[in-house]
Amino acid sequence: MNLWEFFAIHRLEILEATLTHLFLVVVSMMIAILLGVPLGMFLVKRKVTRSAALGIASVLQTIPSLALFGFLIPLPFLGGIGTRTAVIALVLYALLPILRNTVVGLTNLDPAVLEAAEAMGMTESQILLKVRFPLGLSVILAGIRTATVITIGVATIAAAIGAGGLGTFIFRGVAMVSDAVILAGAIPAALLALAADAALGLVERKLRVD
């Protein structure tokens, strides 16, 4: 069976897998953003904690994704088979780029601007919300963009622990030694990643202040 025939016959199934995939990515990214951005804001003035947190996030990132899913399965409450475990693994993966870019975006600013803000009598929280955050927003968004693209890719592996998504076709195709079946999962995943990258890139450019 060639690729187009497979796409035509299984289009509903592929659409459903794409939606499951998107669901995994969107939920994981929302959790990762809600954790990573506030954590990054919290770390702006805490240099020691900051390097510790970034270190932990980096270590998490180095665990091979398939192994991370495997490690999570036996854990009580967090682990098991299915969506919940997949979301946790994806959040852990997305955290590093978001956290790192938030910290960089909020701290790597023109020192003259920060000095002026302090000298004019702005409080720490005013400086964070009115100066650091708007000026660092495009860098934070760049981190979210990187994390989204990574998450769309890694989410294909979630199928290995029964969370569904486009990885289902990839695993099935590998088992069947069928390029057409693999591509039925890989092509939509690649298109999702490209679309997310382009869309978030557009928002990022809009928010850039120079």
Place this chain on the structure above:
Amino acid sequence: MNAKAEDHGEVTIAFRGVEYCVPTRVNAPILSQIDLEIAAGETVVLLGRSGSGKTTLLKLVNRLLRPTAGKILLKGKEVDALDPIRLRRGIGYVIQEGGLFPHYSVAENVGLVPGLEGWEAGRIAARVEEMMRLVGLEPGEFGRRKPRELSGGQRQRVGVARALAADPPILLMDEPFGALDPVTRAELQREFANLAKRLGKTIVFVTHDLREAMKLGSRIVLLAAGEIVADARLQDFLKTDHPEVRAFAASFEMENGARA
């Protein structure tokens, strides 16, 4: 040789035995044995080479830095005992390159401190227009621009307007015209000297340029290696007998010679 602040009025800023050093280099203080009194309405220029400690001295006034020994008094009250936020909102601050907020328009930059102080919108808008006219920027033309759409000289004007917006009695200026081209610098120096006379604020102005010091100050305090080595009224400064004064005077004459 010392020009005493008491000569013409109430003391606004006083340094008493101030020392400042960074924790990692306790043996090499950035400032030591600083005793200095600045009177209300006076324009004092802190002159010195790079690394002489003049910027550090300035930052001690609005508590961006805190002295490691001695104390700084503001109208008789110790700076260290004051709330830093309240203190800073009552002191204008202008730095090189302006330190303008790039994401705010010119009007928003100028209206920043009044906004922090909770002024109502109408009063802020009126004050912003007044301040912009004061520094020679037409509010209608420049109010909505972002700092990146201004020339260096215009940015510096906005920096001055922003520092004056909440009408602080004290103005601290850290080489505000240092990054400008010579023509614009001379223009701003001339305008600012006139402005300073009209405003009657207490101004502390940091520079490494004797020519600028002579144009703006009524009194020059010379720093070298973290200590005050000369403190004199403008007309007496060059007569002061100190090697650092002579070094500055020599560079000044050389420049004058080159121009003649």
